[in-house]
């Protein structure tokens with residue numbers, strides 16, 4: 238079988254890495270930098286080290302903060318217009334998944350005609366975007382190392398992922414110090430997003446030798462450090478584990494894509510405003526339970542990474558321990574709600590299942606679900 242693993246992104250990581258942003262951007266030949274961040278980032282003082290280093294490197298910059306969580310196509314149009322007028326030659330995204338996805342979308346739409354939703358799908362962008370540099374301040378989405386930007390269509394309210402290798406950042410700066418202020422509930426939900434990426438990539442039909450190694454390492458880091466990062470945000474070692482795990486999981490799923498959790502999570506998030514990490518977390522153990530028989534050996538390995546005793550057990554019993562481990566992790570980090578807490582009711586499940594079935598992640602899942610199966614899984618997650 239032929240395979241390819243493409244990584245055009247330089248990863249620069251470690252405590253204090255973001256204070257070297259200026260010199261790294263200068264290496265890239267940047268002159269004027271369009272900094273994209275959500276308003277909270279500046280207030281939290283997370284931009285200071287970065288902007289100081291830009292100044293020290295003699296780079297001009299402008300800061301654009303007008304973005305929102307779960308960005309819509311309208312927000313992309315506004316930001317693209319600002320970028321176009323700014324004369325900037327590099328886009329630097331600083332923040333969570335929304336800021337990074339906006340940075341990618343602005344960089345792409347300033348060089349491509351039309352609206353971002355014209356490019357929904359894989360490989361549809363025509364022209365090379367401006368160079369993108371990503372500095373994540375959460376450990377979850379992995380957008381800093383993927384070819385995707387997920388934008389919500391302002392008209393249809395549906396999430397529209399745009400994927401292209403041209404959207405991969407040229408540089409990702411991974412500085413655990415930027416994540417220490419993330420409150421426990423966001424540490425928990427974003428961390429569960431990273432875990433979902435690693436698990437869905439590991440068990441899906443596209444997994445391969447390289448992605449598997451990455452998924453396993455990400456799961457191992459999350460199993461040992463998500464509780465610690467939630468328990469004490471200033472635990473830098475735990476923060477480092479989580480930030481690197483998030484990026485490593487992204488390096489896995491960027492190549493394999495995901496599975497049924499993401500397929501089901503996207504419509505639930507778009508219609509009921511459930512944050513992405515949280516809707517994934519709520520669905521993950523139920524989808525794992527459903528998927529067990531599709532790839533039991535791999536679920537048994539996941540259980541072992543969580544420290545579950547699996548030796549001597551029949552493979553399905555060992556695999557089931559992965560579900561138990563994830564449920565216990567969620568209880569410990571305080572994710573106890575179901576989809577019902579966000580207004581999802583039984584009468585919505587048919588519509589959500591129809592939308593979930595349109596996702597390109599469904600055929601990659603280790604078990605092929607029917608609409609009825611998906612409705613049953615949603616019901617368990619209510």
Ligand SMILES: [Fe+2]
Pocket residue numbers: 378430434499513517
């Ligand atoms: Fe995700």
